[in-house]
Each structure stands twice: as C-alpha cells, then as structure tokens.
Amino acid sequence: EIEMTQSPATLSVSPGERATLSCRASQSVSNNVAWYQQKPGQAPRLLIYGASTRATGLPARFSASGSGTEFTLTISSLQSEDFAVYYCQQWHHWPQTFGQGTKLEIK
Amino acid sequence: EVQLVQSGGGLVQPGGSLRLSCSASGFSFSDYALHWVRQAPGKGLEYVSAISNNGGLTYYADSVKGRFTISRDNSKNTLYVEMSSLRAEDTAVYYCVKREGLGIPGPFDCWGQGTLVTVSS
Numbered sequence: 001e002i003e004m005t006q007s008p009a010t011l012s013v014s015p016g017e018r019a020t021l022s023c024r025a026s027q028s029v030s031n032n033v034a035w036y037q038q039k040p041g042q043a044p045r046l047l048i049y050g051a052s053t054r055a056t057g058l059p060a061r062f063s064a065s066g067s068g069t070e071f072t073l074t075i076s077s078l079q080s081e082d083f084a085v086y087y088c089q090q091w092h093h094w095p096q097t098f099g100q101g102t103k104l105e106i107k
Numbered sequence: 108e109v110q111l112v113q114s115g116g117g118l119v120q121p122g123g124s125l126r127l128s129c130s131a132s133g134f135s136f137s138d139y140a141l142h143w144v145r146q147a148p149g150k151g152l153e154y155v156s157a158i159s160n161n162g163g164l165t166y167y168a169d170s171v172k173g174r175f176t177i178s179r180d181n182s183k184n185t186l187y188v189e190m191s192s193l194r195a196e197d198t199a200v201y202y203c204v205k206r207e208g209l210g211i212p213g214p215f216d217c218w219g220q221g222t223l224v225t226v227s228s
Binding site for chain 1: 142151152153154166168169202207212213214215216218219220221
C-alpha cells in the first residue's frame with residue numbers, strides 16, 4: 001500500500017499570506033494525485049486532480065504541482081474560508097490512499 | 108446539479124449488519140464508477156470500496172474484504188454497501204463518492220453528505 005505523508009501536520013498562517021502544503025508518496029504515483037479540502041462537519045471537496053488541474057470553480061489562488069513522489073499545494077493569499085484540513089490522495093496504485101491531512105489554521 | 112444523497116447508518120452491535128444507500132442525481136449514473144470512503148471520528152480519510160459503472164468489477168480495502176459488499180442498481184440510480192460482521196473499528200462517517208471522469212480509480216468530484224455508522228454494544 002502506498003503511503004502518502006503530508007507535512008506539516010498543522011500549519012499556522014495569517015490571512016493574506018501564502019501557505020504551502022506538502023505531500024510525499026512512498027513510491028512514484030506519476031501525476032495521479034488529488035487534493036481535497038475539508039471543513040468541520042462537511043464532506044471533503046475536490047480542489048486539484050492530475051497533480052495540477054484545478055477543479056471547476058476553484059479560485060486561482062489555489063495551485064498545485066509535482067510528479068513522482070513529491071507534491072505541493074499552494075494557496076497564494078489566504079482567505080478566511082481557506083482555513084480547513086487538506087488531504088492529498090493517490091490513485092496510481094491500488095488501493096487508493098490518502099494522506100493523514102494538514103490542518104491549516106489562522107495564525 | 109450533481110448530487111449524492113445517503114441514507115442508512117446508525118447504531119449497530121458488534122457482529123451486526125447494516126446497509127447504506129446512496130441515491131444519485133444530476134449525472135448519467137451508469138457511466139461512472141462509484142466508491143465508498145470512510146472517516147473515523149477525528150481521523151483522516153480511509154478508502155473502502157469501488158464498483159465499476161456496470162457493476163461488473165468491485166474492489167475492497169483489505170480492512171473490509173469479506174465483510175462488506177458493494178453493489179449498484181443502475182435502474183434506480185442507487186449505490187449500496189452491505190456491511191456485516193461489523194467491528195468497533197468500523198465506526199466512522201461513510202461517504203459515497205463519484206469518480207471525476209471515466210475509469211475506476213481516480214479523483215472524487217462529488218461526495219455524499221456522509222452517514223455515521225457506530226458499532227457499539
């Protein structure tokens with residue numbers, strides 16, 4: 001099973017600043033990676049797939065990159081609604097696996 | 108609007124059984140693979156199971172293999188998971204999810220609202 005390791009576990013950032021979240025796969029997953037945002041009491045929401053393709057309607061302040069084993073999600077100027085938990089996911093190998101999440105909190 | 112509406116769930120004793128349902132609308136149901144993902148209280152996301160668009164292929168995480176059965180009724184636009192021999196560690200919010208685009212493995216672009224399954228005596 002592919003392990004997806006996210007770092008940091010918690011990230012404290014001030015509104016308006018940039019946030020960079022990382023995800024590392026235990027072996028290559030090509031670009032078959034997605035990022036999700038989850039707010040308390042809500043289902044996750046797809047943000048990014050194919051490592052860098054934004055989901056429909058996603059603001060341009062969200063961007064992502066990476067391939068192989070290293071992936072990054074960047075939020076360029078944090079808005080209040082961006083504070084949430086973020087998960088990466090790979091589907092290159094069965095079973096699909098998720099990272100343990102990064103909690104993005106207000107500094 | 109693409110929508111997945113879940114039903115079922117609740118409290119069940121260890122060793123018991125439960126069936127979850129997921130009713131879909133807003134897309135061509137029979138074209139897409141569907142999946143179940145769960146989240147234990149306060150924990151991260153765990154992949155559970157998948158079914159191909161026509162129901163001919165199914166996949167299970169090792170943690171549920173032999174105990175859970177995924178199925179779908181394309182005439183009713185509904186996805187199911189039958190859970191048996193339930194254990195305390197199966198306690199979680201269960202989400203039905205739709206794959207973005209065609210194929211089976213892949214990103215999930217639509218999630219149900221989630222339903223809580225609690226396994227406890």
